[in-house]
Amino acid sequence: MPATAIITGAGSGIGRAVAQALARDGWQLVLAGRRADFLEETAALCGASPEQPLCVPTDVCDPASVDTLFDRAVERFGRVDLLFNNAGIGTTAATMDELSPADWSRVIETNLSGTFYCMRAAFRVMKAQTPQGGRIINNGSIAAYSPRPLSAAYTASKHGVSGLTKSGALDGRPFNIAVGQIDVGNAHTVLAERFQSGTPQADGQIAPEPLMDVTHVGDAVAHMASLPIEANVLFMTIMPSAMPFVGRG
16 A cells, blocks of 8 residues: 655645655655645645645644544555654744744744644654554754754754654654654745845845756655654755755854
8 A cells, every 4th residue: 555645734835845756756645735726736746636735625724624634644545654844934034022922923923833733743644553653853953953044943943853853762762753854955846936036134235046846856755754753854954055054154
């Protein structure tokens, strides 16, 4: 029986690229996101059939919605072998005194709490299924190592995701649950297009930055997912070779 993967934030960008890469590798897919029409577009690009992908509109900020996502995946496919924890948002650039509490809470709830709620549901399902176990891959960010200026909420959320990845990797060991993280820099998505025309640097300059094709991220996640459960990529960084990350400060 083919393995089953849940992808959050699957309606566009990195989530869509990962869905297409996993579909090519023969995975059964459960696509989660806020907009059903975007999920259906991704499903069509994956070669949708009557059986799959299964599209489940989901709010990762709502634990009950997340639990429903996993329950529907098990109901349709019997088990969950992979979670790609990808749903995330940012804010407009702002100094800390200009960052509203509402924007802070929205980013932390989506990027950090949403990641936790999905990991929590994945642990519940993966511990109970036979054979026991599975894999969780969290979408972190280069911001977890080296933040951009004016990005306190996003940076804090991604540092938190790294902590969840490390804790999950430890807590999953007794149950054959492998947890890893991919940290992406400047993949060519709608959200990243602005980097090409110039973005603030640590020294105060506004400088253009190179982008890479988002399909490379899909291929990287597919590689991480292809490993046997006794092997795990704990952290992977993928970025354009000329991106100003190493030595960014």
